[in-house]
Amino acid sequence: MRPGEHDCCLFGAGAIAAQTGVDLAAPFRGRYTTFAGGRRILRKAGYADHVALIAAHLPEGHPSQAQVGDIVIVPGEGGPAVGVVQGAAAYVLTASGRLGLVPLLPVQRLFRVG
Template sequence: MKRLPDWRSRLAAYIAVSFDRPLRPGRFDCALFAAGAIEAMTGEDPAADWRGSYSTIEGGISALRAAGHADHVSFAAALFDEVPVAHARLGDLAVVPEGDRAGLGIVQGARVYVLHISGGLGTVPLIAAERAFRV
């Protein structure tokens, strides 16, 4: 996937409309939030096949497993090159711990936009990320 020439403004617009969206597995969860950001930047939705096809986080992971991926993080790893977290750039994916799971977020400089399990879009420090992938 290649970023579009106007990817920065497209990503900013996507983040802006995402703040008020509630967590809804299969509609808007951390993986679909990240996939939506990727679509905003590249015009390609890596999660198109899964949107609306599950209604629980466990259901989403089961769907990914049926497609040969352990979870949403391994799916991201299959699509994008991993980079050291310290080298992550604006718009890259970050893997951030969220309770006993890992969430996908979007790097915004020294912070990462994440969709919290408790609901709501927020940020965490980039140094909290465990892994990063170049978009």
């Protein structure tokens, strides 16, 4: 994982951009090298955190209505992590920066894409 280059928020933003053509993270990419720095930049832009950024741009739905491509918030090692729904699971970035799958059961919030 490389904050500002390859992290869960940028992973989710990339999925959103692939589906909609809109990159929510464009103003933030490459501007931070730590998660604390990322939160600081987001706060300066008016968002409490990465989840607030997503919530400001996508409609929220109930996790039971998850569809492929939707964005989910799941518990992560350092706090809420962003995942992308793929069937009965969601793709997430692991602590090592590799792609992993988690079941949808621990989903805290769901945001509809498209």
